[in-house]
Amino acid sequence: NCMLEDTCGTIGYARVSTEDQHLDLQNALKLAGCSAIFEDQGVSANAKRRPGFEQALSSLQAGDVFVVWKMDRAFRSLKNALNILEEFENRAIEFRCLTEDIDTTTAMGKCMYQIRHAFSELERNLIRERTKAGMEAARQRGAHLGRPKKLSHPQIADMLGLLQSQPGITPAQIAGQFGVSPRTIYRALSNLPTSRKG
Numbered sequence: 001n002c003m004l005e006d007t008c009g010t011i012g013y014a015r016v017s018t019e020d021q022h023l024d025l026q027n028a029l030k031l032a033g034c035s036a037i038f039e040d041q042g043v044s045a046n047a048k049r050r051p052g053f054e055q056a057l058s059s060l061q062a063g064d065v066f067v068v069w070k071m072d073r074a075f076r077s078l079k080n081a082l083n084i085l086e087e088f089e090n091r092a093i094e095f096r097c098l099t100e101d102i103d104t105t106t107a108m109g110k111c112m113y114q115i116r117h118a119f120s121e122l123e124r125n126l127i128r129e130r131t132k133a134g135m136e137a138a139r140q141r142g143a144h145l146g147r148p149k150k151l152s153h154p155q156i157a158d159m160l161g162l163l164q165s166q167p168g169i170t171p172a173q174i175a176g177q178f179g180v181s182p183r184t185i186y187r188a189l190s191n192l193p194t195s196r197k198g
Helices: 019-031 051-059 078-090 107-140 153-165 171-178 182-190
Strands: 010-016 036-041 065-068 094-097
Touching: 010 019, 010 051, 019 036, 036 051, 078 094, 078 107, 153 171, 153 182, 171 182
Parallel strands: 010 036, 010 065, 065 094
Antiparallel strands: none
C-alpha cells in the first residue's frame, strides 16, 4: 500500500516481514527523499503477486527515481532485475539501492548494478551447488536425510511392550505417554513386520 498521497518524484518500495522492519525501512526511505512509499508485508520476493511492488511500478513516471533498501527486497533474480532496469531505461526512470550504493543516474552506477547483481546470483548458485553436493556425499555415506524419526528403536520396543501388556490401550494413549502424535504411533505400527504387530 502507498504510504503517502503524493506520487511524484522519488518512489520508495519496501518488502517487510515485521513491524520494526516496517518502521525502519519507512524511515530510511523517507530520509532518502521518497515522496511515496509502497510496501508488501510478509510477502516473498518470489511470490507471483506483490501488490505493493506492482503499484509502485505502475505509479512511476518519466523522470522519477525508484528507490529500494536492498536488491533482494525487490527483485527475484538477476534476469528479473535486469529486465526491470531495461524497462526503467525505456521509460526514463532512474533506480537507487540504498544499502548497495547503486545509482543508475550515472554510467558507473548502471555498471555496478549489473556487476553486483551478477555476483549475488553467482553466490546463490554456488551455495545451491554446494548444498546439493553435500547432500549427495551424505547420502553416499549412508546418512539419513530429511525429517528425523520421531520414535527411536528402544521407544518402539517399549511401545510393543505396552501393547502386549495392556491389550486395551489405544494408540492415542500410547502417543500421550511418548509425547508424540497418534499419527506417529500409527506410522510406527504400520512399519513393523506383521509378525510383531501382535
